[in-house]
Every structure is written in structure tokens, then in C-alpha cells.
Amino acid sequence: MVRNTMQKDITYSTLCMLEGHPTAEEVYEEVHRKYPSISKATVYRNLANLEEMNLVRRVRKVGSGPDRFDKNLHPHYHAKCVKCGKIFDVTANISEDIIGSVELMDDGKDFLISSYELVFEGICSKCNAKE
Numbered sequence: 001m002v003r004n005t006m007q008k009d010i011t012y013s014t015l016c017m018l019e020g021h022p023t024a025e026e027v028y029e030e031v032h033r034k035y036p037s038i039s040k041a042t043v044y045r046n047l048a049n050l051e052e053m054n055l056v057r058r059v060r061k062v063g064s065g066p067d068r069f070d071k072n073l074h075p076h077y078h079a080k081c082v083k084c085g086k087i088f089d090v091t092a093n094i095s096e097d098i099i100g101s102v103e104l105m106d107d108g109k110d111f112l113i114s115s116y117e118l119v120f121e122g123i124c125s126k127c128n129a130k131e
């Protein structure tokens with residue numbers, strides 16, 4: 001039996017090894033290949049822990065598809081290819097004050113904004129080349 005802290009280390013290092021923004025399922029499959037004794041529930045729980053510890057970032061699903069996990073903690077945005085579903089890290093010159101500029105369209109209701117998620121969509125170069 002692999003100990004708890006080790007299981008978390010394994011989950012984290014596996015996530016870092018996988019390219020891009022893997023889903024929990026993809027992380028689990030990779031962990032399972034090397035450590036068949038680690039259960040899916042453990043990997044999912046470890047990913048949630050790592051997120052709480054701010055070691056990974058969760059990229060919430062946009063439209064369809066599961067949440068993904070991101071080891072890149074630097075501020076960045078994501079661009080999703082609508083053909084292959086791959087997610088890319090992008091930078092964009094967006095004002096830090098974007099939250100401050102948000103106003104509710106229904107008047108008289110306070111809404112305290114804590115965060116936001118921006119995802120660009122398009123076609124990646126690989127898919128574009130296939131056209």
C-alpha cells in the first residue's frame with residue numbers, strides 16, 4: 001500500500017509529466033498504469049487537495065467536457081480548439097480592473113465578484129493545417 005503523502009506526490013508529479021491540461025481521468029489513467037493499487041477516488045481526492053493547496057489550478061469546463069488541471073500557476077488565459085478540444089495557454093492584454101468594470105444589468109442587486117474565467121475559442125494550427 002502506498003502511503004497518503006506519497007500518493008499525493010505521485011498524483012502531482014504525474015500531472016506535471018502529462019502535457020497540457022489533463023482531465024482527472026487522464027491523470028488517473030497514467031497513475032494507474034504505474035501504481036495499480038492507487039484508486040480513482042484517491043487520485044480525484046488528491047487533485048482536489050492539490051487545488052486547495054494552490055499547487056494546481058482547475059480549469060472549469062466550458063460548454064462540454066470535464067474540468068481540467070493546470071500546473072501552470074502564472075496568470076494566463078486559455079484558448080480551446082473547437083476541433084480537437086485541446087487547450088492552450090495564452091497571454092492577453094486584459095486590464096486587471098476587468099472585475100471592477102463589471103456591472104449588473106439588473107439594478108438594485110449586489111453581486112460580489114471574486115474571480116472570472118476567460119476562454120478563447122478557435123482552431124489550432126494542427127487542425128488548421130488539416131483543412
Ligand SMILES: [Zn+2]
Binds near residue numbers: 081085
Ligand atoms: Zn485543434
Ligand SMILES: [Zn+2]
Binds near residue numbers: 021070072076078088
Ligand atoms: Zn493553462
